[in-house]
Amino acid sequence: MANKLTPRQREYVAAVARLTKNRAGVAPTLQELADDLGVSLNRSSNLAALCMARGALTREPHVARSLRVIETSTRTSRTAKRSAARA
Numbered sequence: 001m002a003n004k005l006t007p008r009q010r011e012y013v014a015a016v017a018r019l020t021k022n023r024a025g026v027a028p029t030l031q032e033l034a035d036d037l038g039v040s041l042n043r044s045s046n047l048a049a050l051c052m053a054r055g056a057l058t059r060e061p062h063v064a065r066s067l068r069v070i071e072t073s074t075r076t077s078r079t080a081k082r083s084a085a086r087a
Contacts, residue, residue: 004054005051005054005056008047009047009050009051009054009056011037012033012037012044012047012048012051013051013056013057013069015028015033015036015037016028016033016057016067016068016069017069019032019033019036020067020068020069026065027065027066027067027068028065028067029064029065030044030045030048031044033047033048048067055070056069056070057069057070058070
């Protein structure tokens with residue numbers, strides 16, 4: 001399902017939320033996330049893409065520091081809408 005995240009992906013989403021909160025609403029860069037989690041920049045980028053594909057994160061194209069965590073209730077309603085559309 002779209003809401004299922006791996007433990008590493010959940011850790012990534014939590015890091016985005018924590019670092020954004022610590023910076024008064026300014027999202028971290030992919031490099032800052034990589035440094036925080038002890039992974040490469042490439043892995044940080046891949047994790048961001050996977051979390052966005054699963055509906056946990058969103059980002060505006062071509063805008064720096066635009067990663068945002070999508071609230072669980074919003075993800076659940078989006079998943080329900082997609083499921084209803086398929087039926």
